[in-house]
Amino acid sequence: MSVLVYIDHSDGHIKKSSFEALSYGAAVAKQLGLPAEALLLGTVTDDLSALGKYGVATIQQVNNDSLNHLDAQVQTKVIAEAVQSTGATIVVFSHNQTGKALAPRVAASLKAGLVTGAVALPDTSSGFVVKKSVFSGKAFANVNITSPVKVISLNPNSYKTVAGDDKPASVNLLNIAVEDSRVKVTAVNKVKGEVPLTEADIVVSGGRGLKGPENWGIVEDLAHALHAATACSRPVADSHWRPHHEHVGQTGIQIAPNLYIAIGISGAIQHLAGVNRSKHIVVINKDPEAPFFKAADYGIVGDAFDVVPKLTEEIKKIRQ
Amino acid sequence: MKILVCISKTPDTTSKIAFKDNNTKFEEAGVQWIINPYDEWYSLVRAIELKEKDPSVIIHLVTVGTADAEPVIRKALALGGDEAIRINATSDDSFYVGSQIAEIAKQGGYDLIFTGKETIDYNGSAIGGIIAELLDVPYVSLATKFDLNGDVATVTREIDGGEEVAEIKLPLVVSCAKGVAEQRIPNMRGIMAARTKPLKAVEPAAVDALTTIASYELPPAKAGVKLIPADNVAELVRLLHEEAKVI
Numbered sequence: 001m002s003v004l005v006y007i008d009h010s011d012g013h014i015k016k017s018s019f020e021a022l023s024y025g026a027a028v029a030k031q032l033g034l035p036a037e038a039l040l041l042g043t044v045t046d047d048l049s050a051l052g053k054y055g056v057a058t059i060q061q062v063n064n065d066s067l068n069h070l071d072a073q074v075q076t077k078v079i080a081e082a083v084q085s086t087g088a089t090i091v092v093f094s095h096n097q098t099g100k101a102l103a104p105r106v107a108a109s110l111k112a113g114l115v116t117g118a119v120a121l122p123d124t125s126s127g128f129v130v131k132k133s134v135f136s137g138k139a140f141a142n143v144n145i146t147s148p149v150k151v152i153s154l155n156p157n158s159y160k161t162v163a164g165d166d167k168p169a170s171v172n173l174l175n176i177a178v179e180d181s182r183v184k185v186t187a188v189n190k191v192k193g194e195v196p197l198t199e200a201d202i203v204v205s206g207g208r209g210l211k212g213p214e215n216w217g218i219v220e221d222l223a224h225a226l227h228a229a230t231a232c233s234r235p236v237a238d239s240h241w242r243p244h245h246e247h248v249g250q251t252g253i254q255i256a257p258n259l260y261i262a263i264g265i266s267g268a269i270q271h272l273a274g275v276n277r278s279k280h281i282v283v284i285n286k287d288p289e290a291p292f293f294k295a296a297d298y299g300i301v302g303d304a305f306d307v308v309p310k311l312t313e314e315i316k317k318i319r320q
Numbered sequence: 321m322k323i324l325v326c327i328s329k330t331p332d333t334t335s336k337i338a339f340k341d342n343n344t345k346f347e348e349a350g351v352q353w354i355i356n357p358y359d360e361w362y363s364l365v366r367a368i369e370l371k372e373k374d375p376s377v378i379i380h381l382v383t384v385g386t387a388d389a390e391p392v393i394r395k396a397l398a399l400g401g402d403e404a405i406r407i408n409a410t411s412d413d414s415f416y417v418g419s420q421i422a423e424i425a426k427q428g429g430y431d432l433i434f435t436g437k438e439t440i441d442y443n444g445s446a447i448g449g450i451i452a453e454l455l456d457v458p459y460v461s462l463a464t465k466f467d468l469n470g471d472v473a474t475v476t477r478e479i480d481g482g483e484e485v486a487e488i489k490l491p492l493v494v495s496c497a498k499g500v501a502e503q504r505i506p507n508m509r510g511i512m513a514a515r516t517k518p519l520k521a522v523e524p525a526a527v528d529a530l531t532t533i534a535s536y537e538l539p540p541a542k543a544g545v546k547l548i549p550a551d552n553v554a555e556l557v558r559l560l561h562e563e564a565k566v567i
């Protein structure tokens with residue numbers, strides 16, 4: 001019996017969400033008195049032994065380069081075999097694009113009860129109850145997993161990374177055959193040089209109040225000063241002022257950064273569904289009646305074109 | 321070409337979320353039920369578009385739900401689709417629901433199965449992956465574009481910080497996100513036609529649920545917004561730095 005944490009990586013680097021998943025998996029293992037291990041499919045350039053600081057003693061690796069690309073069908077077979085050979089009883093993923101592709105397949109393959117979007121450690125006082133976000137962030141459900149093997153995917157930014165002492169983890173190579181993929185990837189378009197939205201600690205977002213794409217400079221300047229990612233509301237993406245991958249909300253991307261700054265966004269319920277799990281929300285809007293103020297922690301009623309450049313200046317001062 | 325579109329009934333986006341029976345059940349009183357928006361706007365509409373291009377395409381809708389799910393299924397049939405199957409069961413366990421649909425899919429021999437990217441009530445994002453695994457076919461999650469050329473699909477999907485385009489031979493399961501299609505409004509002809517389209521109820525297969533919902537809870541209420549005068553932006557920065565400690 002052990003806890004096995006799936007390590008997600010791209011371009012040779014382990015994703016930040018995996019550090020959270022590792023910390024979470026290590027805490028679950030500690031709670032149950034089980035060993036915590038990590039599973040890496042493919043290869044990375046990062047130092048794997050350094051993952052020991054998140055509380056895992058062993059990294060199980062299937063070092064076949066063809067696994068660097070995600071094919072959920074192929075990877076599920078490898079993960080299921082790794083679970084069997086390591087005797088893992090709890091498998092942890094991040095609830096990101098990779099986890100959404102894999103966790104359900106792996107759960108079905110193992111006949112394991114599945115909770116996606118977990119936000120807290122399980123309550124094991126009676127059963128195995130995992131709290132997850134439901135109703136698009138408007139409530140939580142406490143879900144009891146009743147099967148012997150359990151699969152959990154952790155909402156990004158829900159569990160704080162815990163880095164302990166630098167005890168290096170050992171790497172154990174697993175010899176598992178990898179099937180050929182039936183998916184032929186023809187193009188990968190990645191946004192270069194920007195903080196990915198789902199991994200960002202701070203997100204600066206603009207809405208229709210900014211009047212046009214030519215005015216996005218003030219949003220980008222503020223984001224730059226904060227090392228933040230930029231986002232936008234649905235009407236902005238629909239009007240092609242900003243690319244669709246920046247659209248946060250119910251139909252776009254759901255995010256939960258530590259700080260979300262909404263500029264010129266009224267705060268429709270569909271937009272809130274994408275951002276209401278943010279730890280702190282700042283709203284800047286010239287309309288004091290904007291519904292977003294009800295969901296905000298801090299607000300400024302004022303003209304974005306006046307307030308935002310000043311805010312950028314003040315941030316620069318404090319960051320110096 | 322046979323397409324199976326998975327349909328779920330969900331509370332309307334603007335519904336008040338409340339619970340009853342000691343917070344163990346969703347309070348359904350006064351709730352307006354709709355087709356899960358991702359099932360409707362993206363997967364169902366895309367299936368209809370494929371049929372409009374090639375009339376030989378057959379579209380079946382499937383839902384797991386008791387008789388009270390029928391009005392929502394009829395609404396879906398008003399948009400399009402040839403017939404609907406209702407699996408007469410109710411469950412909040414994704415393995416149970418996915419297994420029931422996989423059973424229907426095996427019997428029906430579908431080339432393509434569409435789901436929405438998630439439902440707006442349980443936010444599981446799980447059913448498509450479970451069906452694909454049980455059928456042992458490829459699965460594309462969070463598709464933003466879907467095209468078909470014979471029996472090869474070209475699908476664009478979201479990945480962290482970008483998108484990926486891939487070609488996959490059918491059969492295939494796809495979870496559809498924004499971009500796959502545009503929302504449609506059913507017309508009178510569709511609404512009339514939906515009344516007579518076959519809607520078959522079948523009994524569920526014997527499957528054990530692997531999870532149960534023990535209870536629900538609402539998030540703690542926000543303390544209320546702290547308003548800072550527009551001419552004192554420095555105060556906001558101070559609060560973010562010293563009080564919220566986020567910058």
